[in-house]
Amino acid sequence: MRNRLFKNYYSxxxxxxVSASIILFAFTSxxxxxxxxxxDNKDNINLYSxxxxxxxxxxxxxxxxxxxERKRNNYIExxxxxxxxMSQGDLNSKLESKGxxxxxxxxxxxxxxxxxxxxxxxxxxxxxxxKNELITNIAHDLRTPLTSIIGYLDILVNNKNLTEEKKQxxxxxxxxxxxxxxxxxxxxxxxTKLNYGDELAVNKExxxxxxxxxxxxxxxYPLFENNNLECSMQTNVNSLFLNLDPKLIVRLFENLINxxxxxxxxxxxxxxxxxxxxxxxxxxxxxxxxxxxxxEDALKKIFEKFYRVDNSRTSTTGGTGLxxxxxxxxxxxxxxxxxxxxxADGTEFKVTFKTN
Numbered sequence: 001m002r003n004r005l006f007k008n009y010y011s012x013x014x015x016x017x018v019s020a021s022i023i024l025f026a027f028t029s030x031x032x033x034x035x036x037x038x039x040d041n042k043d044n045i046n047l048y049s050x051x052x053x054x055x056x057x058x059x060x061x062x063x064x065x066x067x068x069e070r071k072r073n074n075y076i077e078x079x080x081x082x083x084x085x086m087s088q089g090d091l092n093s094k095l096e097s098k099g100x101x102x103x104x105x106x107x108x109x110x111x112x113x114x115x116x117x118x119x120x121x122x123x124x125x126x127x128x129x130x131k132n133e134l135i136t137n138i139a140h141d142l143r144t145p146l147t148s149i150i151g152y153l154d155i156l157v158n159n160k161n162l163t164e165e166k167k168q169x170x171x172x173x174x175x176x177x178x179x180x181x182x183x184x185x186x187x188x189x190x191x192t193k194l195n196y197g198d199e200l201a202v203n204k205e206x207x208x209x210x211x212x213x214x215x216x217x218x219x220x221y222p223l224f225e226n227n228n229l230e231c232s233m234q235t236n237v238n239s240l241f242l243n244l245d246p247k248l249i250v251r252l253f254e255n256l257i258n259x260x261x262x263x264x265x266x267x268x269x270x271x272x273x274x275x276x277x278x279x280x281x282x283x284x285x286x287x288x289x290x291x292x293x294x295x296e297d298a299l300k301k302i303f304e305k306f307y308r309v310d311n312s313r314t315s316t317t318g319g320t321g322l323x324x325x326x327x328x329x330x331x332x333x334x335x336x337x338x339x340x341x342x343x344a345d346g347t348e349f350k351v352t353f354k355t356n
Contacts, residue, residue, distance in 0.1 A: 153174055204244055210233075216253055229269065
């Protein structure tokens with residue numbers, strides 16, 4: 001494309017020069033011929049006459065060339081004015097693309113560059129807004145459990161009349177709040193790595209994904225119990241070995257199950273389904289809850305950093321909004337795929353890994 005445009009430019013330039021030269025030759029020839037006819041003797045043409053003819057020819061050449069190039073010069077001036085406006089901060093003005101030559105292509109590319117800059121500015125503003133929201137949300141999310149921890153520990157230290165039962169109760173609450181803080185801080189550390197381009201290290205081992213999920217369900221049993229939820233495993237195999245990073249995979253399914261617990265309480269039931277597709281050489285692992293459905297427009301954004309389906313930040317569903325974004329990154333680091341659907345059959349997060 002670039003070579004073709006330059007070729008067209010030089011072709012038109014040469015054509016204009018040739019056209020002007022032909023006019024110069026014709027004009028000069030006409031003057032010389034008429035002088036010869038008028039003086040009836042070419043020997044009588046003196047040096048001054050030749051210089052005069054030459055000057056007149058140059059003037060005719062220049063006028064012709066300028067006439068042929070005037071449209072292009074005007075267009076170049078339009079482009080210059082447009083670029084000057086953009087350089088002064090006016091990024092809404094557009095350059096008109098006239099014709100199909102190198103100047104029109106230049107105007108088109110400048111408009112594309114302008115659109116790109118506008119998108120970057122909008123993206124930067126959104127990032128700044130998101131960052132400010134993140135700082136506010138983090139301050140809220142960290143302060144709430146921390147305030148509870150300090151409050152209960154203060155009671156334990158200063159109130160000597162507490163019964164042993166109360167002490168254990170308060171210690172249990174402080175412990176649960178500490179665990180919540182740990183999850184929030186882990187999310188923030190992971191986000192920092194992802195946000196600044198530092199990939200999470202993947203150390204793959206051959207692990208039994210069925211055993212790992214069963215163990216994870218057992219460890220999360222208190223959460224299911226506290227939220228009046230039942231969790232069941234459905235699988236077409238008793239064991240299934242895959243090459244995965246056990247720490248990252250635990251983090252992945254912790255995030256997905258915790259998400260199902262937060263938003264699936266009303267459904268009273270969570271299903272973890274594992275399906276080994278030998279024909280497709282992959283395994284599908286689904287986390288299904290039967291709580292409130294996710295709106296269609298939210299499904300498209302649900303894996304974005306900081307995105308939350310619910311706008312309110314309560315102690316029940318509060319969080320950094322990073323869990324699903326981190327889950328998606330972990331899946332992609334293993335060469336897998338994660339999808340989500342939400343309909344009358346429940347909300348299903350499906351993770352697919354290759355078995356070979």
